[in-house]
Amino acid sequence: MGTKSVGLRRLHSATAAGLGMVAGVIAAVAAQRSALDAINRRLERLEEQAVHQQRANLAMQQRQHWELLSKAIDDPELAEVLDYFEEPVSAQKRRQYLFANAQYTNLLCYYRIGNIPLDEFFMHARGMFQNPHMRDYWEATRPQRASLRGTEEAKLGEMIDDLLAQLDEADTDEWWVVGTPPTET
Template identity: 85%
Template sequence: MGTKSVGLRRLHSATAAGLGMVAGVIAAVAAQRNALDAISKRLERLEEQAGHQQRANLAMQQRQHWELLSKAIDDPELAEVLDLYEVPVTAEKRRQYLFANALYTNLLCYHRMGNLTLDEFFKHARAMFQNPIARDYWEATRHDRASLKGTEEAKLGQMIDDLLLQLDEADTEEWWVVGEPPTDL
């Protein structure tokens, strides 16, 4: 009987030790899980802040771009600095191209900031390029876009090139139905 008692006590001790170890492991895992959750929440907040900062930076850059273009539009001597077109253009045409550039850049920045989906960007571009001056600007700056290979802007530019080709080939006057917006770039 004494042997059974000692055996049971050892069994209970071993069981208690095992349960204690299991409880310790569970507590450690729970603590690690809490720490990982806290780190994950912190990363999410940092990513959100980074997104806000990126949008703020894009907005500031767009403002600076507009200020520079405005100066060039208002002052023909400054506009000559931006005359990088392969074919010479008149001062009037240069001002129009600068304004077309401002319109396109505004559209591009709105998309990059997340204010326009790709579908909305496509539809706004389709409307913008109904204007013959905007189309002339696009053609005059083709060589500039050729240097943007592999970028998001290059892909958007190619999307617009494809759209303009579709518009030229369309046998309808209903330009607003021409072309399918891409689902992704």
């Protein structure tokens, strides 16, 4: 019996040690899981902050863009610096183009920072390009847009080009129904 008793004690000791080791491993895994969850929450907060910072940067850039355009619109000598059109334009036409650029850039910024979805961008553009000065500006800046290949802005420009072609081909005066607003993908 003495041997059985020693064997049982050893078995109990081994079992207790094994259970203690398993409990230690479970505690360590739980602690690691808790640490990983905390790290993941921190990463999510940092990603949200990065998105907010990017939107703030875009808004600041838009403000600076408007300030520069305003100076050029108000001062014909400064506007000459922004005259990068292939055909010479009058000072009045240049000012109109600068303002058209400000309008389009504002719409683009609204979309980029998430204030409006893509279908709303499309609908605003559809209305905006009913104005002949906006269409003149769009045509005059075609060479500049060609350099944007592969960018989000190039894709939006192509969407507007398609819309303008549809508007030109439409046999209706109801321009607000021409074209199908795209959906976000």
